[in-house]
Amino acid sequence: MKNGNIWVIAERNGDTLSNITIEIMSKAKELSKALDKKLSVVTIGYENDVIAKEAGVYGADRVIQVNDKLLEHYTTLPFTKVILNLIDKYDPALIMIPATVNGRDFAGRICAKNNTGLVADCHDIKLTDDKSDIKFIRPTFDGKLFSDVRISSERMIATVGKGAFVRQLRNEDNKYDIIIEESNLTEEDVKTTFVDFEKSDMDPLLESLLNSKVVVSGGMGLKSAENWHLVEELAEALGANVGATKPVADLGWCAKELQVGVTGAVVKPDVYIALGISGAIQHINGMKDSSVIIAVNNDPEAPIFKTAHYGIVADLFEFVPKLIEKIKAL
Ligand SMILES: Cc1cc2nc3c(=O)[nH]c(=O)nc-3n(C[C@H](O)[C@H](O)[C@H](O)COP(=O)(O)OP(=O)(O)OC[C@H]3O[C@@H](n4cnc5c(N)ncnc54)[C@H](O)[C@@H]3O)c2cc1C
Structure with a gap:
């Protein structure tokens, strides 16, 4: 395992962090404490100051915030480009990503571009007894068994499904830094354009x-x-x-x-x-x-x-x- 920190790539739900992000942060915090690392939460989007502060209140040691109109709506290539640049700069050891539609989309790309091992849809993430390795526990055979998967690359990526961990509690007194990073994106990087949400009535x-x-x-x-x-x-x-x-x-x-x-x-x-x-x-x-x-x-x-x-x-x-x-x- 690398020396770097533990990252959670945040997702937002309106003006707040998504529930799944807060759940993953609680496990990331536990791992970072056990490994004597810092928990960094990466928030990429537009007008995301409140989200960055929420990440701090929910236990981040450091929040890396990228705020750009070009990132207002998730599209694969710009998000992936920004995350890959941040990985190059900060060199994290473990990256935890919500196993949502978007998270699954960019996790695979980061893993391929970065030549990093990824375990998808983890149900639990545990340290080995000697803390030298991480056990990624995921369902197999239609959920009838759980397998312990190990990653052999130095950096590790895991996507985690909702409900795997119990939400981190708010702590208004948590001390955290917010680092603002530029996206370095241009219009050229955006290959697909979000037009509008299509309203669908719930069944x-x-x-x-x-x-x-x-x-x-x-x-x-x-x-x-x-x-x-x-x-x-x-x-x-x-x-x-x-x-x-x-x-x-x-x-x-x-x-x-x-x-x-x-x-x-x-x-x-x-x-x-x-x-x-x-x-x-x-x-x-x-x-x-x-x-x-x-x-x-x-x-x-x-x-x-x-x-x-x-x-x-x-x-x-x-x-x-x-x-x-x-x-x-x-
Ligand atoms: C990625 C993924 C996502 C999934 N998402 C979901 C999900 O959202 N929701 C979901 O439900 N599953 C989901 N599954 C499937 C899940 O893993 C299980 O396979 C499924 O929930 C099992 O359904 P079951 O309990 O009906 O069937 P089984 O596991 O076959 O259980 C049937 C039960 O009925 C009992 N039984 C048999 N006969 C009788 C009888 N006469 N009287 C009383 N009891 C009896 C048996 O003892 C047994 O416990 C998902 C799996 C994967 C891999």
Whole structure:
């Protein structure tokens, strides 16, 4: 590993740092302390003074700010050029990037241009016991296993998905420097032009799911599309909305909009009922903040029981019809 600092490339959400950036910063801060390095947050954009200060308040030791009208909207080539110039100048050891559409786009380019190893979609980043190396933990085999991947180049790049780390807390007293850097871009560097946002109305199913107080979700334990009515009937009896795991939505047992998880809807209802759902991390990260989680699964070892507040070890085909009957009787 190089001597340089640890970087987080920030993304903004309107006038504030995106949630995923703040989550990644908390892990970057922990690593920088353990390795006796500094945490630098790089904020590239336009009119981003507030974002730079936010990065300081959320724990950066140093903020590298590039502010240029040509960077007002993300486009691949200008952003990549600016980041590569900054890398040349500051020589960071580890660069952590949100695994968002834009982050994934430029991370790959930086890694290729800079001949640096990259691990995508990390779920955790840990030091080895002797602190000489970094373990990049990422899901594999559709999230059923986690692999420990190592980078052999001196500089390392990781993209990190949302929900992997707990947000860093605000600290108004944090001491940080802001370094202003020029973008050194010209109009010639801009090969694609952002024109306008196209307004799209949120799908009513998704909107209803996101605002729901009670969600009944079904997984592959339902076995087939013919049995999906059990999820819908329980939801109806409870006045709840229906959710699903990714394979269920992929198979078309329900509308795609109803997928809960990191690549679907992130829900926080008062009650979340998981029927025949194993509890893969990608699903858990989409519902773990629900106030009460109830899981029904016939496997007592199913990982969902680690997240659930109430666990029912039962065959859902026996349990759910009886539950619907009881609720209707009430
Ligand atoms: C990049 C990426 C993104 C992903 N994004 C998402 C996402 O957003 N959302 C998501 O959900 N997944 C996502 N996944 C997929 C995820 O990793 C899991 O594969 C998926 O969540 C598993 O779905 P499941 O629980 O329905 O199926 P399974 O893992 O097959 O689990 C079925 C469960 O049903 C139980 N069961 C079987 N029969 C019965 C019965 N008769 N009664 C009671 N229980 C029974 C079994 O014990 C088992 O625990 C993603 C994966 C990747 C790689």
